[in-house]
Amino acid sequence: MNAPVATWSLFRPSSRLSAIGVSEILKITDLATELKREGRDVIVLGTGEPDFDTPDHIKDAAARAMQAGATKYTALDGTLELKAAIRAKFKRDNGLDFASDEITVAAGAKQILFNAMMATLDAGDEVIIPTPYWVTYADIVLIAGGKPVLVPCEEANGFRLTADDLARSITPRTRWVMLNSPSNPSGAAYAEADYRPLLDVLTAHPHVWLMVDDIYEHIVYDDFRFTTPAAIAPGLRGRILTVNGVSKAYAMTGWRIGYAGGPRALIRAMAVVQSQSTSCPSSISQAAAIAALDGPMDIVTERCRTFEARRDLVVAALNGIDGITCRVPEGAFYTFASCAGLIGRTTPDGARIASDTAFAEYLLRSVGVAVVPGSAFGLAPYFRISYATSTAELEEACRRIAAAAGRLSPGELA
Template sequence: MMDASTITSSPFRSAERLAAIGVSEILKITALANDLKRQGQNVIVLGAGEPDFDTPQHVKDAAARALAAGVTKYTTLDGTPELKAAIATKFRRDNGLEYTTAEITVSAGAKQVLYNAMMASLGSGDEVIIPTPFWVSYSDIVAIAGGKPVLVPCSEANGFRLTAEDLERAITPRTRWVFLNSPSNPSGTAYTEAQYRPLLDVLLRHPHVWLAVDDIYEHIIYDDFCFVTPAAIEPGLKARTLTINGVSKAYAMTGWRIGYAAGPRPLIEAMAVVQSQSTSCPCSISQAAAVQALNGPQDIVQERRALFEARRDLVVAALNAINGISCRVPDGAFYTFASCGGLLGRTTPDGKLIGSDKDFAEYLLRAVGVAVVPGSAFGLAPYFRISYATSVSDLEDACRRIASACSVLS
């Protein structure tokens, strides 16, 4: 009999598909900042992409009623009939789009919706066009599904928007999807109907290319901006468009983990197969709460939108007052994406060179206890993202600290 004490184990070997994929830079920065806070340091975290507001009371009450009624069992695989009906009503009410419940899917967050779609549709080496700057998970989801992310830089001169010319150049016979996110994380850029139109005309000429539209910040828009979504603008693309949304941002329900999408039935059915072998149904209580969020009063969404707009104006003005920083006014979401290009080449008081946006972000955290996310994490440098989904007092303090840190660079 072999002596167990002499048996050695092989070291863990991760799957090849994970070789170039890591934990989100946003999560790493937020974890580091929170660790410093636990050590007693005075750190203001401006990295997290979630509202600081609580979930509306009528939504929490719906969850409590569901819990009391014993709604604690497995539900239909990709969404209860009640939630799918509420989502269909939302698309009709807000977007002028008609979908049957068979064309709707519900998952544990909009991220899982996108993951399911890529796993259900991508073959090895299939290409996905991603305008940059982009939400950090887009490219990794494509890669882990076996696809090839094709990153297309979008200049600040064009408001960080994708141009029709750049889209046309990026499309190849291997292109399977194009991602569009409006309003955008991280830039806050949104597309008007006129700005979408040239892009949609390009896609009409390439029938093998499908469109994934991330509308998660739909209700957080400013300055009388009129939100539109591509499937409503161009009916000719509806049969190859997946429109993704969720309750996380508009209703302050990030932890409830409910995302949804609508699209062609064959795609939705394929996505259900992926979900059936991963998470199965979303949380039953969260689904009941989401029904109330979508069907209930919407006033609180607009009230909070106005508060976000005031915070945006505060942060943009403060950043633009700092020598070396310039910040475009975002159209929506709750982020600023400011350039720190004017600070590159400068030196910190302890002699360290600010050679990149990552250096600048590390300097802010180390020197003045402000956690921001470097633009390089989103595929475009030299910028940094601030989430202004936090209190006005914290934002004012953070902006003062950033100004102070910049003033002593030489």
């Protein structure tokens, strides 16, 4: 009698997953979790999520919606009421006029990106993504059959894409350029003067569309003036998708509501994709999102000031450590610091710090601080810290990082 075949051995993953692995962020998180289970005191600075709770007026709106029976399916890509709130937001904050059928709502901004890529990419179509970048951008492109074209953006230029680099990266197969401002992971933001040369390049290439991720729009510092490309290049409005959501500014990551405004033909195509995946977003979350977008901004402004104070604390502390330098970010809640000055040094047990990944692992194992290496975001040797955590934890984490760096011995430099 033949031995039974193990069920798992019959599984065959799709070929589209072959180029997509477990992200470095998850690997670091898993290791941090393992160390915590062992009783280690670990400070995790890898989470891209506000540590604040959702404001009460938003939670109250969700409760009222439930009590009123708003618990059924809604229109596929958002209720008319939520679309009205989104239209008002775009007009109020960005000077953009969208009709209802130029607005789409999904289960998070990530699904908006996914819908757009699935609706527009054919096999081999190229998508230009400046690095450092949020890794999900490239993975979504790959799942949709496209080809991510990663363009390194140097710290000397504020981690921003230049017009020359953009022009050199465009080919006849280029379908999209993806921009994120303020950026995850660098916190870099594009002012109007930074955008204009890029928009001039796109004007000369009418086959290329622009997707802008504005999810950190309301988390900016030092009087930085946020703008979005569709507002300053009306001639390109017909090929720009402006993506946003309520996750970051309103501390609503778990509510899963993202939205976008763009050309109605694209919005219709994205609705087809959504209709065969999640269908409509949560009815309760949509009611909460209306309250967020229509409600007062005082608490958002207050929390932004808190983030700014944390940014200043972390940047100053990192720049005080020999071998580490840190640019001051314009927005979001991340620092993206260079550890180039530590590469080649050796740990107390004789191990060589050969990369930013090795440095991140050294920090976690030696002093219990979890950061994400810049190589995970396509640019080394850097590391990302999320300062969306308490001031006390940030102070302690920076003290530990300084102590760990101070214990490294000079070695043979690479």
